[in-house]
Amino acid sequence: MANSDSKGVMVDLSPAIKVYKDGTVVRLSGSPFVPPSLDDPTTGVSSKDITISPSISARMYLPKISDPNHKLPILVFFHGGRFVVESAFSSLHHRFVNVLVSEARAVAVSVEYRLAPEHPLPAALEDGWAALQWVASHVVEGSCIEKEPWLVKHGDFNKIYVGGNSAGGNIAHNMAIRAGVESLVGDVKILGGFLSHPYFWDSTTKKENNEESMPYKVFMFAYPLAPGGIDNPMINPLADGAPKLSGLACSRLFVCTSQKDQFREINLLYVEALKKNGWKGELELVDVDGEDHCFEVFNPETEKSKSLITRLASFIRD
Template identity: 65%
Template sequence: MASDSKEVATDLSPLLKVYEDGRVERFFGSPYVPPSPEDPSTSVSSKDITISADFSARLYLPNVQDSSKKFPILVYFHCGGFCTESAFSILHHRYLNLLVSEANALAVSVEYRLAPECPLPAAYEDCWAALQWISSHVVVNSNTDKEHWLLSHGNFDEVYIGGDSSGANIVHNIAMRAGVESLDGDVKILGGFLSHPFFWDPEINAENVEETMLYRVWRLVYPAPPGGLDNPMINPLADDSPSLSQLGCSRLFVCTSEKDELRERTGLYVQTLTESGWKGEVELVEIEGEDHCFHIFHLESEKAKSLVKRLAFFINNNN
């Protein structure tokens, strides 16, 4: 939304501008689309729900042939640098339709609060609260308003979390929290996927780091994080970060791309995880010739469709 004010406080073009009066003008982000009772290409149904005063979600249900069938539950966190995009945008809507269809899973795509209007850790808190709300469906006497799709078709023994870029960053931080804090009904996170995770390290590309877009975005979305770029939320490999051995899931799928500027950090993350003493299984995949989150923007490409199939296989191959 354009602002009448001409005084710019922060210019992150081509992403967004923040004006002195506090208004935000976003240049990046795909148009919103409504949910669909039945997507014509995948037969996936979707609907929007309000979970709390702070956040909402879009639910996706695959084509139900058997009313007693229970599906894996995927809690998804969208990309956008914590400050753009939406669970209701066309890019994420078409992506979730395809992924839900391929994985035969029930998905909850969380519409968490965005910075700079609601700076971090707001998004982390919203996504944790959404996961707690989903888990509360197994508690018989909880005060939660129960969602029919989750009650009738959700398999709470197969709960996954997944996300892209900033959403993948959220996945990591939610899984770390789940390693030390219980979910309602003692629900466990079986697995998670981190696609092109937004992790950063001031020691990588340290020259002129303060001029990079990644640094400037982080400063905008989390104005005063303890430790700055060594904050464990953005740099899980910092010296003072908690050990990755406490990651609260048993399976992890991590993917990056050859041209992704965060590729090196993603590889170090997986290496450190495997050496941490974590008892789970992790798989790292690198897509040749592609860039950061290419599959979100070019879902029609063969490599994007192949990646979606790999994600679906990960969700279904829980043995």
């Protein structure tokens, strides 16, 4: 993975990221940042940026409210981007969450977690857990945090969901696993989760040239000290010694994959393992023909994308 050339490139993971010998990190992909809006002209959803801690920020979303006394589900969302690119503030994820919140009628907290290589994994997971704990702390009277009015006024803390696409789907899974062994503030529970094309990988599913595959290279770049390497339980939930999937701390789960996605095989194995390992929750699997990785984020206007987003919104809303 490491190399040098006349331009001084030390690590080349095109089309995602390059690192130069002088330490410069150049992100080659990722959509531009866009500002929040108090009244999106298309969806009517309002959004604003908030600070959770000195190292964690987020973009919050609130759909148009017809009944101010009606409490809405809370979605803690984690963006995709291979743990190294993209943002909660990027145009791709802002557009996606805007549409999802509009249809799901939910309050969303889209977490801006720290990226590798400046902040190697598991920093992103630690940020995700801190953000989830921050949300949960809103139920505690006299909490030392400055409570967010959109959550206090409109959030239903009995209907908390975690979710994300690609790397964000991985983080959402790991949040539900951690919540099975470590309580959230105020004994808040996660009701459900959605994993869209989750970034899982292992040493055996793709036997040929696995170490040359992009998922392998990027994960080992993002987490060079990972115990167990590519079979670390963070990236391989099916690994020997990984936390039992029966302990997944939610009662509803929505998993999406698609025919052309390179993660499809291990995503389907994950679903089968959930069924076999004693997890008792409600499981919904969507496997979309003819589509590729996170198609609903990249092209949300297609009919298949609209259909998937509608199903996902119904899962959260109902």
